[in-house]
Amino acid sequence: MRQRTFALSLLLIWLVFPSLPAAPQVARVAAAANLNFALSEIAERFAKDRGSRIELVFGSSATLTRQIRDGAPFELFLAADEEFPSQLAAAGLTRGAGVIYASGRLVLFAPTGSPLTVDERLTGLSRLVKERKVTRFAIANPALAPYGKAAEAVLRKHGLWDAIRPQLVMGDTITQAAQFATTGNAVGGLVAYSLVLGPGVAERGKYVVIPEADHPPLQQRMVLLKRAGDVASQFYAYIQAEAARAILRKHGYGVPQ
Numbered sequence: 001m002r003q004r005t006f007a008l009s010l011l012l013i014w015l016v017f018p019s020l021p022a023a024p025q026v027a028r029v030a031a032a033a034n035l036n037f038a039l040s041e042i043a044e045r046f047a048k049d050r051g052s053r054i055e056l057v058f059g060s061s062a063t064l065t066r067q068i069r070d071g072a073p074f075e076l077f078l079a080a081d082e083e084f085p086s087q088l089a090a091a092g093l094t095r096g097a098g099v100i101y102a103s104g105r106l107v108l109f110a111p112t113g114s115p116l117t118v119d120e121r122l123t124g125l126s127r128l129v130k131e132r133k134v135t136r137f138a139i140a141n142p143a144l145a146p147y148g149k150a151a152e153a154v155l156r157k158h159g160l161w162d163a164i165r166p167q168l169v170m171g172d173t174i175t176q177a178a179q180f181a182t183t184g185n186a187v188g189g190l191v192a193y194s195l196v197l198g199p200g201v202a203e204r205g206k207y208v209v210i211p212e213a214d215h216p217p218l219q220q221r222m223v224l225l226k227r228a229g230d231v232a233s234q235f236y237a238y239i240q241a242e243a244a245r246a247i248l249r250k251h252g253y254g255v256p257q
Helices: 002-016 033-050 061-069 083-090 123-130 146-157 161-167 174-182 230-239 242-250
Strands: 026-032 053-059 076-078 099-104 106-111 137-140 168-171 188-192 205-209 218-224
Touching: 026 033, 026 061, 026 230, 033 053, 033 174, 033 230, 033 242, 053 061, 061 076, 061 083, 076 083, 076 230, 083 218, 106 146, 106 174, 123 161, 137 146, 137 174, 146 161, 146 174, 146 188, 146 218, 161 168, 168 174, 174 188, 218 230, 230 242
Parallel strands: 026 053, 026 076, 137 168, 137 188
Antiparallel strands: 076 218, 099 218, 106 188, 106 205
């Protein structure tokens, strides 16, 4: 009798709640900070299209690489260069070598009210350095962020590195460097084009895109990590599809043909 009553109770529960919706699957993705705006938009589009959620963690490529080596539960890594994914591949932590998904650009940015005149050849910055009117100048830390390494290359090419080095304020990520450069905490900075194109940023000052020949290419590679699940694999493929490529182009990136 008790078994029959229990069975009837289960039947009633099934009739009242015939099917509860399954919780959306989630993939944890590590991404270089220059992707803050672009990848957030891509992840939102992916969630709408596929019904799966992407949890994004942004940071410098060096910091994220260290965290992955230490066992952080990431499934996909989008770096700001090719070197850090290659290190992980060599350590046996990835599924293959991955692919280049975008190429980035640097800009020279000067906030409203800054004495810095922006130009491709950094003539205005050179003049300020000679006149000793550079209080602070922002770049990402070259030891942590590929965009910082590219900024150092630009300054060295124009003979400014040694003279401006004491005035450099270095962000741990390119996002932090962009905050310094765009909020008036520095006369300007060399920051990611993708961040300047973010909501409301360009209106804070003036900028010019730096010629690609002035620094090593910012070819950005992504790799699936060994723990990657189905959602991460789907997102990896989605980033290479046209919908995501269009978003990357909108945010100032070049994309592979």
